[in-house]
Amino acid sequence: MSHPSLRRRLIWASTLLTALVVIGDKLSLYHEIQRSLRQDLDDQISHAAGLLTKSSELIPRGVIYEWEEAWKSGVGPKVSGLFQLWDLRTPGRKSSSPDLGTQDLPFLDGPLDRPTFQTVTGEDGTTLRVVGLRHLPFTNDFGVSAMKRAGQILQPQSYPQLVVYAEPTTGMEAKLVAARKQLLLSSIITLLSIWIAIELVTRWMFRPLALLTTRLQIRSDEDSLAPVDLPHDLPSEIIPLAHAFSDSLVRVETARKQEKDFAYGAAHQLRTPVAGLLGLLDQALSRPREPHDLLRRVGDARKIGREIRATIESLMRVARLKSSSADAFRVYQPAKILDEVTARQREQAQRTIHLALPPGPMKLTGDPEMFRVLVEVLIENAVRYSAGDTPVEIDLKQSGSQVILKVANQASVPVPDDRESLFQPFQRGAGVSVNLPGAGLGLALAKEAARDLGGSVEMSADDDQRVCLTVILEAPQTAN
């Protein structure tokens, strides 16, 4: 399964977007240049046409074109350019520039004194920009006097003229081509620069990620539980994700280590009784034995087997505890459960157990089986580690919104100063003989159960080795 590359997507998307913007911008610029050049050309030919309109003079015999008169007379300057003049009063009368030759320009008539533009292709293939300008011939005082003398005053309005001027667009086209080249080149350079900049920036920005990856790999190889050391130059947008990932990693690895330690502790706890069992069997089989001797050894082996079974059952209890679900939650009466468990323990342990229950009904919300496991473990623990014939004292009461359960006994073994360590799996205290039944899981189970019930368990002990385990659970306000 291939994963998309963030850097590649960033580069392509940025480049594409930038390209669109740059291309749009260059196109817009090109159009403006084109428009401007065309406008210049139009202005130019309009001006030329405008100048040519000045050569249309109205005289007593009609309209004459001064440029033509001068050209024909041979005294005027050479007239260049492509233009034609039509006398609109006299159809068919037109005057063409020498450069035009026999070609005709399009008849671009339009409103008076308003140029009309058109682009045409000449007979030789040249593109021409053409302007047509309808105008009236001019007349001056001299001409009016002449008309008066001729006995007829001619009105310019009656002699409309049309000048059509054309200019090849090759110059403009050449400029446009140059502009296009320039714009294309600048676009390419711009895009290339942007792409290189994005490439460099993304490499720079992603380098801390590579460093983060390396650190994660090193940390994984070293099997460390420390939070990941984040590179100081990690992008700020990624910091929350990196922290969340690091925290999750620590939690997962801590849980994994706890599970590993638990499995290791379980195996460790079983090693000694298994060694005892194997030793017994090795010795039983090492040489011929008398039947009664063999029977004794087998009996001892069975006893050890039962101890191992009890340890395994404790381990299974812990495993079941960890897999309890919210479906088991309901309202229950802790006093009733405590009473049942205490009665059974009195029978099995044959020890005095004093139980003080609250006078009125008391209810809790949670998993009643979890509560049962909790009280069973606490009472078994107290019975197992009680000195001589001393009784176990159990007290259940409610104080405000809290339900408090206390299990107290006179300890038969020294209570370590570090009492919290006794709540760790497989910890029984330095003074406890391995021959005493139990796997060191009782208080760990109690702690787990209390936590799952939303409460806590603590141990206290006085100088006389009187130990008290106190469980505090929250009572629901509505339940009571």
Added chain:
Amino acid sequence: MRCLVIEDYRPLRESIRECLVEGGFVVDDYASGDEGLWGARNYSYEVIVLDIMLPGVDGLTILQTLRRAHDSTPVILISARDTVRQRVDGLNAGADDYLIKPFDMEELLARVKALARRRYDRNTPVIEIGDLKIDCIHKRVTRGACEIDLTSLQYRMLEYLALRENQVVSRSEIAEHVYQDHEMGDSNKVDVSLSRLRKILAAAGDGGPLIQTRRGYGFILSASGS
């Protein structure tokens, strides 16, 4: 040879004791670290089999205490701790061997015997002194071509003297390292047992007396004529 076992788990301790006794050792055993340390300081042993997790003083502390007192008695640690770190720690504390629970008794016995032999600079399980040959694994004793039948006590005595070939061994050392507690009676017992052993060895071979008396000091086993 005398062996000390310090292990608090009763079934295992008893099995180890039985295995070592049947293997020809005299065994003292203790269930707590305090008692074990007392025993190790006050008596002489060929080998100490020492559990690490003990009530009271733990095994590593016992080991370090002995080594600080320049006690070089070979120690084999037995423990449920099986990580490399823990084994290294045990060996660095001065242990001569490390056995992880659960283990075969046969292996424990073989390792204890190997350590005991090394204590007397013996690298092989077969001791040859002149024409006397003692196979410590099979507990067979021969002199020349003649196989010698010995009681358990006589074998232990001969083996101990053979391990300490050419060394003078006192009566009290013999009593301490050879006799089980229930076997000791009056103070003459060592002399009587030795006398019987000498006769048996003399009858088995022509090579001359192997066990000689050093008056006021003890006894010495050496090749004939030495």
